[in-house]
Amino acid sequence: MERDPVDKLLDAVESGKSLITNREILHFTYIPDTIPHRNSEQEQITQTLIPILKHSRPSNLLVYGKPGTGKTLVVKKILSQIQKRVEKSNFPIKLVYVNSKEETTLYGLLVSFGRELGLVEEKLPSTGLAISEVFKRLLKTIEENHYNIVFVIDEIDHLVHLVSKTGNDVLYQLTRANERLKKATLTLVGISNDLTFKERLDPRVISSLGEEEIVFTNYTVEQLKKILEDRIQLAFIKGAIEESAINLCAAMAGREHGDARRAIDLIRVAGEIAEREQSNTVKEEHIRKASQKIEEDKETTALRSYPLHEKLLIIAVMKAAGLSTGEIYSAYKSLCKIIRQKELTQRRITQMLSEIELSGIITGKIIHQGIHGRTKKYKLTISPEMVKNTFKDELTFEDIL
DNA sequence: ATTCCACAGGAAACAGTGGTCC
DNA sequence: GGACCACTGTTTCCTGTGGAAT
Numbered sequence: 001m002e003r004d005p006v007d008k009l010l011d012a013v014e015s016g017k018s019l020i021t022n023r024e025i026l027h028f029t030y031i032p033d034t035i036p037h038r039n040s041e042q043e044q045i046t047q048t049l050i051p052i053l054k055h056s057r058p059s060n061l062l063v064y065g066k067p068g069t070g071k072t073l074v075v076k077k078i079l080s081q082i083q084k085r086v087e088k089s090n091f092p093i094k095l096v097y098v099n100s101k102e103e104t105t106l107y108g109l110l111v112s113f114g115r116e117l118g119l120v121e122e123k124l125p126s127t128g129l130a131i132s133e134v135f136k137r138l139l140k141t142i143e144e145n146h147y148n149i150v151f152v153i154d155e156i157d158h159l160v161h162l163v164s165k166t167g168n169d170v171l172y173q174l175t176r177a178n179e180r181l182k183k184a185t186l187t188l189v190g191i192s193n194d195l196t197f198k199e200r201l202d203p204r205v206i207s208s209l210g211e212e213e214i215v216f217t218n219y220t221v222e223q224l225k226k227i228l229e230d231r232i233q234l235a236f237i238k239g240a241i242e243e244s245a246i247n248l249c250a251a252m253a254g255r256e257h258g259d260a261r262r263a264i265d266l267i268r269v270a271g272e273i274a275e276r277e278q279s280n281t282v283k284e285e286h287i288r289k290a291s292q293k294i295e296e297d298k299e300t301t302a303l304r305s306y307p308l309h310e311k312l313l314i315i316a317v318m319k320a321a322g323l324s325t326g327e328i329y330s331a332y333k334s335l336c337k338i339i340r341q342k343e344l345t346q347r348r349i350t351q352m353l354s355e356i357e358l359s360g361i362i363t364g365k366i367i368h369q370g371i372h373g374r375t376k377k378y379k380l381t382i383s384p385e386m387v388k389n390t391f392k393d394e395l396t397f398e399d400i401l
Numbered sequence: 402a403t404t405c406c407a408c409a410g411g412a413a414a415c416a417g418t419g420g421t422c423c
Numbered sequence: 424g425g426a427c428c429a430c431t432g433t434t435t436c437c438t439g440t441g442g443a444a445t
Contacts, residue, residue: 104430104431105430105431106429106430107428107429107430125420126420127419127420127421127428128419128420128421128422128427128428128429129420129421129422129428129429130421130427130428130429131428131429133421133428166430324407324408325407325408325409326407326408344432344433344434345433345434346408347409347410347433347434347435347436348432348433348434350408350409350410351410351433354410366408366409366441368440368441368442368443369406369407369441369442369443370405370406370441370442370443370444371404371405371406371407371442371443371444371445372406372407372442372443373406373407373408373440373441374406374407374408374409374439374440374441374442375407375408376408376409402445403444403445404443404444404445405442405443405444405445406440406441406442406444407440408439408440409438409439409440410437410438410439411436411438411439412435412436412437412438413434413436413437414434414435414436415432415434415435416432416433417430417431417432417433418430418431419428420427420428420429421426421427421428422427422428423424423425423426
């Protein structure tokens with residue numbers, strides 16, 4: 001009698017033991033008691049913030065570092081420690097943490113700042129007001145409550161990008177807010193992934209925001225390995241991961257500017273794959289598979305999240321691989337005709353192409369063809385099958401794939 | 402030495418949405 | 424109910440460009 005294949009599989013999975021004992025620890029946001037290899041940075045940051053405890057205004061602070069170097073974790077940890085110290089005193093310190101990437105607009109960023117200060121919808125509506133009005137209300141609340149604010153702006157480079165688009169000088173006003181506050185203070189802590197973003201800043205802002213700067217250097221492969229070992233000890237059963245796998249994992253993450261988040265992600269996914277394959281240990285091949293899976297997942301989510309015309313354009317590039325903008329534009333126009341969509345102008349399409357190029361799904365190369373003009377030739381960096389598979393469920397594209 | 406192609410990509414303006422305020 | 428605001432996605436208009444062809 002042949003056994004049911006599903007049953008067989010389920011039996012096998014049940015009898016195989018789990019390699020991972022605590023998944024929570026395999027997420028980067030899990031904060032261990034100590035953050036490894038960042039003692040000097042922690043000390044520096046604490047130094048600059050100490051004036052708060054002495055009831056005076058500390059320097060504004062800029063923290064730099066590539067993704068996954070632990071910047072945000074360190075800042076959050078220190079601030080919560082400071083807050084604990086002053087909790088019982090009658091000297092209120094308020095910590096406000098805002099991530100610029102989570103807000104699409106400048107307005108939204110200021111509003112979420114206001115919400116943290118306890119301004120409700122009626123006092124600070126989330127649309128409709130002038131930005132200067134929002135600002136006025138924020139300062140009024142701070143002043144009235146005699147708050148001492150530490151305003152942490154994560155990914156401040158993104159904020160600078162937003163500001164430069166609208167031409168508003170909110171950052172400047174923030175850095176000078178103390179001149180308008182009499183019974184309260186405002187300290188800014190900016191966190192940035194981009195070491196060059198200062199160049200795009202108004203020089204008046206740099207002088208006050210960049211009073212103190214702290215750089216988080218990239219983790220070395222050895223440090224990554226130590227971090228991994230710490231987490232593995234907590235999250236995997238003993239001996240579940242082969243030494244060579246840890247080495248490979250640290251090396252792969254180290255190659256990408258020492259990103260600890262990526263290293264931990266890699267080991268987690270590798271563990272899951274190994275479990276599914278009912279392997280007793282996590283081996284090098286699992287790390288490799290994990291790396292590939294993470295890449296592919298990133299690509300499919302990116303593809304899915306594009307709006308209609310961008311998707312059409314990606315399909316057009318797929319069909320007209322290696323062709324010039326003009327040819328891609330005609331391909332796109334005929335696709336529009338088939339699915340009865342109004343086509344956009346060529347100017348908009350060139351813009352979209354460069355936006356998609358930024359995400360890495362397509363690459364473009366400028367070609368000078370003499371009398372045949374200048375153009376940019378695009379091609380997909382991912383496999384056409386990937387595009388087809390991702391889009392095949394969408395009814396709109398039924399006729400064109 | 403000029404000309405001239407086929408776009409790239411900047412700047413500005415505009416339409417539409419969803420809101421406040423008085 | 425009209426003036427005003429922020430913001431997005433778009434169109435319109437424009438200037439610039441490297442090198443094959445002349």
